[in-house]
Amino acid sequence: MNINYKSKKLAIVTVMVALDTILSSIFRIEGMAPMSSVMNIIAGVILGPVYAVVMAFITGIIRMFIFGIPPLALTGAIFGAFSAGFLYRYGGNIYWSMFGEFLGTGIVGSVISVPVMILFTGQHHELYWLVYTPxxxxxxVIGSIIAYFILVNFMKIRLFRQIQNIFAR
Incomplete structure (x- = not known):
């Protein structure tokens, strides 16, 4: 891989981090970050699982330190980004990426958030999962629907497909 492709990958990941940081902080429902799911799915489709996790991790750290978001910014996003990218790569379509986000963030991320928040808050509640999982x-679900409509239109753009090919190398 030559320096040109490495630079392009770095630039695309940087843009994705910036978009995820801003959009997930602006378009937010209390206790929910559907735009983070949108960006995880788009990153999974464009970047693949490894770079999607990098994007989600960096975004989570930025959101935690700048916006004061609890560690939930990491627990949900990382698992969702990985599974969205992984299932897209091996399933081959947007639906698999959406399912990966649902599985990674909605199920795995919410379950892992329980012990993380117990450590973070110092309070032990057995029913934390009733708060986080829904x-x-x-x-x-909201993010997957939005991402679907965005990606269906992006797939029509030649530049978008070229960017996907950069990460497929």
Whole structure:
């Protein structure tokens, strides 16, 4: 891989981090971040699982330190980004990426958020999962629907397909 492709990958990941940071902070429902799910699915489709996780991790760290978001910014996003990219790569279509986001963020991320928030808050509630799982699932459903419509239109753009090919190398 030559320096040109590495630079292009870095630039695209940087743009995705910026978009995810801003959009998930602006278009937010209390306790839910559906735009983070949108960006995870788009990143999974464009970047693949590894770079999608990098994008989600960097975005989560930025959101935690700048906007004061709890560690939930990491627990949901990382698993959702990985599974969205992984299932897109091996399933071959947007629906698999949407399912990956649902599975990674909505189920795995919400379950892992329970012990993380117990450590973060110092409070132990057995029913934390009743708080996080519905919110995470709701955000992934809303985000998946939005991402679907965005990606269907993006797939018609030649530049978008070229960007996908950069990450397929």
């Amino acid at each position: 919110r995470f699932i709701g955000a992934t």
